[in-house]
Amino acid sequence: MTVSKIWVLAEATDGKVATTTLEILAKARQLADTVEVVTAAGAEIAAEVGAHGATKVFTVGGTDGKLLGAPIAGAMAAAIESGNAPDVILMATSYTGRDVAGRLSVKIDAPVITNVVDLVESDGRLAGVVPIFGGVTDVSTKFTTDNVDIFLIRPKSFAAEESGGAAASVEELTVPDLGATGAAVVTSRFVEEKTGPSLDEAAVVVSGGRGLGEKENYQLVEDLAKLLQAAPGASRAIVDAGWVPYSYQVGQTGKVVKPSLYIAAGISGATQHLVGMKGSKNIIAINKDAEAPIFAVSDLGIVGDVHKVLPKLIEALQARS
Amino acid sequence: MANLVAESEFLLSVLSEPQSQGMLLGMNVVVCVKQIPDPADPGALDPQTNTLKRDGKLILDESDSYGVEMALQLVDTAGGGEVTLVSMAPNGEVSGLRTALAMGAAKAVLVSDEALAGSGALSTSKVLAKAILRAGEADLILTATESSDGYTGVVPEQIAELLQLPSITFAKEITIEGNTLKVQRQTEAGYDEVESPLPAVVSVTAGVVEPRYPSFKGIMAAKSKPVDQVTLADLEIDPSSVGWAGGGQEIVLVAQAESRAGGTIIEDDGEGFQKIVDLLAELKVI
Incomplete structure (x- = not known):
């Protein structure tokens, strides 16, 4: 030893x-x-x-x-x-x-x-x-x-x-x-209710980033996650911007995830984020910038607008179910 | 170590005496800030030392802007007092400090010394703890939860232990009632409400407040705000106890990590979603 x-x-x-x-x-x-x-x-x-x-x-x-x-x-x-x-x-x-x-x-x-x-x-x-x-x-x-x-x-x-x-x-x-x-004492504890699988344990994780444009569009990530029984996640940028709580954050700060499938929507792939998800078995990325670092770790990369790709993907999945 | 603790106990008398209940008229907040290479630039290691190159222009770590904002709001609410910045950086670098001064901090203590090169978290904390004591009376000491470049995440607790103060990490919200600090602390499941007497050390979670943009007036005013530039000798710190000399660590290997094989990258022609559906089916996700 x-x-x-x-x-x-x-x-x-x-x-x-x-x-x-x-x-x-x-x-x-x-x-x-x-x-x-x-x-x-x-x-x-x-x-x-x-x-x-x-x-x-x-x-x-x-x-x-x-x-x-x-x-x-x-x-x-x-x-x-x-x-x-x-x-x-x-x-x-x-x-x-x-x-x-x-x-x-x-x-x-x-x-x-x-x-x-x-x-x-x-x-x-x-x-x-x-x-x-x-x-x-x-x-x-x-x-x-x-x-x-x-x-x-x-x-x-x-x-x-x-x-x-x-x-x-x-x-x-x-x-x-x-x-x-x-001298610091805990006076009460609050549990935030989250539905669906947890980021730590989900087989599929769908995360959104700044490329979603505005807070309301995070709904697309939630919708896709629901269809795939996935946990919704987020990049640090949109957590810092206050779109979703810290508990959604995947990355160096935040959660490390290793699901069998990780879908990154509108995430460029900053160092901070890659550390938290590059151990995923399969990675799909959608981003409009062809040079985004996220594509270097992706099995499938779609260079395109998340606002166009995600609604079509959601529609296609709804049609199947 | 015994010496260090004894010293900090002695110096602790510099920290604010608790004020009587309900009589808090103004409060002084010290915010520890780090000036880092722009995260947008690709990082590189110095081939000689295997440490992060920090020779270019440094900026205020975005993680610290939340602590600065929180401190400014707390001082505002208290109806008086001031925000003092404490930082450690090579070459007397002040550009990041000026950003925080432009937001509204009153003054800064900057520790710069060649002997600090190669400092790990513990060395950094020893220096920051002494610099905090130099900054004057503090009711509250704020830090980020971790820096964006080194991200060890242990500095806040180390500072608290060196100063023999209570501490609450991962604060989402801070309120002060009399001499009591009330914090909503991030947890795995949600959050805890935690109370502590002042003075105390609190680390602030990123994203919990909206850091203000410096105004033109603020930027102009920041140019003449005092920055107390000090060396290890000024803080009475033995150079052999920090930096490379006092680090107690040795890098044994730097290697390329296993990289992922490149995948298929396609331009969306309106049918890109179909490729995703196909892969989902292949992986049996659907």
Whole structure:
């Protein structure tokens, strides 16, 4: 094995471990002799993370109603300082993962390598592979410190797979006094209702971009998505413009999607967007600019006006159903 | 590290004392902004160092324009105070700062030092934290969620930890009631309402406010607004703790990523939709 011990930050909702956590566990157990998780989700996830290769769950208690960055980072740092340090800590590029990584890196004065899509061995240490320029170039970077290596892993970088392991043993970590840093509290939670498949899981994704011209035309994307039982998505440009909520965003900021079919309508294919979708199995693009970078990653590219192509496509599909 | 924390605790006294409930008359907001190469230009790596080339003209990262707008609105609502920018850039670059000053920020602190070349997120945060303290009393520190060129996304929390402040990332909406900060925070499922005492660090999600266009008057005024240009020595930061020297990382490989095979590109002649229908059928999507 490349390293002796890896910690994985385990995230969970209502006792169900996040897919991104399971993906990271699958990779971690290929790389380390021992894989342990740290979580604020409690001992109830011990069976599920055990079945994915973790042998121990370190629980961080007393986090109800708190933002998780400060308490989890505090508990990890205290454990590391007391001599219980892993070689490597892996977390997802998620809201909580980034919060924990930022706080922890300062607490133990260790840098973080972010946006990692693969981990490779380099002279007995792990190097993180990070795609740049929209995924045209891969840069592999490793740490040269005597410290714990912290990597933030992008979702869908690895395939989740059960190891068939037994339930992990449980040990509680102590959260030290956080002072002002632990003062942010959640007073209420709102769930935005979305119909249809989620961007993360849909087999087909239809995304719209600035080429749609105006907000009202996003309806074309919604209509096409509905006909294909697809999830509607968006480029950053139209999220920034306020046409659709942030939760629709596909890209470097936003969601990484790898559906079997991705349809990009009026999206030019900025670096920011390509990073989030170029892993799709098949890509169809419609854009009026023949030079648009999106065509370089497309299996089928239609150089044309989305306002003409989409209505005809929708009509043809309606006629079939 | 212990030294750094001790220092920031000491310097924390510079930050605003909490004001009594309901007595908030004006507020000072510090906004961390990054000046980046124009994303419309193709990026390139310096072949010597394998870092992003940043030698051309730099512009205000669009991601930061939302924080600047949010800060201006909060100061407006509070009925007083000012917005101060904090930035770190090579060669004393100010063109991006001038854009934010033209929007209405009052002044800026710019850290520029050759020893900062090659800085990662942690080095950047150490420098920005010191620069924030230099900027004067702050009730609130705003950042973007991540920069458009480096996009590590960990700087806001690192700054908060260095300053020993509470933090709320991914804010969609910010309101201030007395000494309490109320934030709608983006989540996977929707959003959370989160509260924290001030001072605090908040990262602002892109697209949640409409950044104002600088007026002609604003652009003219920005030319004479103060930019406090400082070096690492001014901030009492050891050059060996940041940049290449303090990065603690080494690039082991730069490689072309696996590229997708080129597909079929056709001009729409009015029947382009049919090609899509055919492919959908072939893929058994329909």
